[in-house]
Amino acid sequence: MANRFGLPDLGVGLGLRTVHYSHIVQARPEVDWFEILSENYMQTAGRPLEWLDAITDRYPVAMHGVSLSIGSTDPLDRAYLTELRALRDRTKARWVSDHLCWTGVSGKNTHDLLPMPYTEEALRHVAGRVRAVQDFLGAPLALENPSTYVEFTAGEMPEWEFLARLAEEADCALLLDVNNVFVSAYNHGFDAREYLAAVPFDRVVQLHVAGHTHHGTHIVDSHIGPVIDEVWRLLGDAWKRAGGASVLLEWDAEVPAFEVTHAEALRAKDFIGTP
């Protein structure tokens, strides 16, 4: 089963990080695709775009944002969307993704992926905004399930139900981060398999894996170090349910040499198979 949007399975890719720019441009390693962090190339006219152009000339990319703030009750930021669309056109990104979260309110940005209360009111609000963004972009938006550390007493449904209903009501794509499922399952005491069972996989166009930091009492989605086997197994399960989807490793803290991160990403092939 391919995704309903007809978006391609790009294979196994890596999150593009600044410390690897030079190696990628000079050594031209064989990599299926890169995911770029949208905001790294916004509000700049300089060096980040010069590196990006050199890389998008050679590799397919998808865009992954952290400041759309789709769940905020502030108005959508038209200037941000305009720049996002221009970047999509410049890079020929296969799709644009961001998170099911909000990042700030009253004009302030915390630069964090803040949790939503999963209520009927929030569902209606976010669905309307996703539709507006998709109209603006003229393409489906892929929303990623966040890792969360709190739940609201006002919550009326589990995250997986909110995500599935949102995807249906807004007719959007999903980026399923199986590490985030693992992290939130631990932090909130739910079963990651139950979460996966509720995901509408025909909408999943991309899968994320990453390392995390276990603090004993909770897990933080730190994007550091290698991926643990339990998360790899969740990836394999999700990939098979989706009938294949683009896979991406995120490694953001203490980023090692390119070859190390790429080798870690390619471990995905041990856990995914033929649809």
Add this chain to the structure above:
Amino acid sequence: MSRTPEGLREEQLWFARAVMTGAALDQVGQRLTAGPKLGPLERLDVYRRGYEARLVECLADDYPVLERALGEEPFAALCRAYVARHPSEAPNLNAYGRHMAEVCPGFAADLARLEWAIVEVIHEPAGAPLTLEDLAAVPAEGWATARLVPSRAVRILTLDYPANDYFQAVREGNTPPLPERAPSATAVYRSGHAVWRMGLTPTMHRVLDALVAGELLEAALALAGDEPPEQVTAWFREWVSGGLFVGVEAR
């Protein structure tokens, strides 16, 4: 026009205040549930710690030499005060640290100006550099009205302290003492992917400042005064080959 989701709005206003300022934490038990191993406040603290740490880390990335000059903890305290005073209002952090010089005293302010100029030129387009061949193509009658077009990725700094000397010493692995007040000037510019800093003598500063400001070439070079012509020519060649200019205009 869709109706404001009042409940969600109110929840977000509270959450953002709690995370950014530590206000209204007495409401945490009413608004957030306990987890398997952490209470509501401990769970909220994951976000509170992350908020400040993220912005402090951004400032440390922009101001590594200032951090060395002030020391780790005083710098962290300065950054925490900065975060409280300057919450981010932008979708990314590229310009977040732009106010640092305003909150620093004396030498630290100059060092912050220098490090911020480096950030600025990274985010400016460098453009295709002017070549000596471009200059050679200017007809003889055009020189009287010729002006150079500066790259957008150039900053000329006039400072009260020798901040660039200090910066360079730290970059070379030394631990220099904090300098005494002494006027200095530095050009910060980007050529290709590399950012360069060039200390300027008072005469160099006068001439380069005029060139970058778009003064007529002849008038700007005349500001060199008694400087030997071969010296001025050498500076000029260095500025052109360094990519400080992207064009020449002559009527």
